[in-house]
Amino acid sequence: MSDINVTSTCEEGYTTESVVGDWDLVVDATDEDGPNPNAVLVADYASCFIPAFRVGADKEGFDDVGTITVESAAELDDGDDLSSISFDIHVESDLGDSVDDVVARAEDICHVHAALREELQADITVTDSADL
The missing domain is CATH 2.20.25 (N-terminal domain of TfIIb)
Incomplete structure (x- = not known):
């Protein structure tokens, strides 16, 4: 089954x-x-990455990071295939020096991240202590 x-x-x-x-x-x-299939894939990726980011933050000792917003951007090649994806992640809490560790954990946890070919995995930027 x-x-x-x-x-x-x-x-x-x-x-x-x-x-x-x-x-x-x-x-x-x-x-x-x-939405078109490419847009749905980008939204699905972000929707998977947010809870993975939250779990990654929890594993790094942050009980509640507050609101998380992901602004996603994607580029298409000449054949309308996705060629790049980027995430600008805004998180309410101050993650300090732990940001890279939280992102690494989220990348390991996110099922969509794991399913995409490596060259299409999101280029990620995080803004912590964001006024959300």
């Missing part, structure tokens, strides 16, 4: 409706009915 089951259907055009467990997800290659 599979750990994850998704049913995706495209009746016509370029809009795909997927059922992921109890959730519906609409993805549209033309950005008309929903």
Whole structure:
């Protein structure tokens, strides 16, 4: 039995409706009915990285880092394939000299980070003590 089951259907055009467990997800290659697949991948990556960052911070001794916001940016090549991703992470708490250790732990924990080819893994910048 599979750990994850998704049913995706495209009746016509370029809009795909997927059922992921109890959730519906609409993805549209033309950005008309929903975000395109590349945008969904970047959002999924950031959505996975945030809890991984929180767990990494906890493992580095930070009980509660407060609000975390990730501003993601991605570049496409001439074939509209993702060629780079960057994260500007803003975290409410002051992580001091532990920032690099927290990021390293988050990279080890994030399943999307592990699934992407190395050259497409996010270039990460962290601003701690951010006024969020």
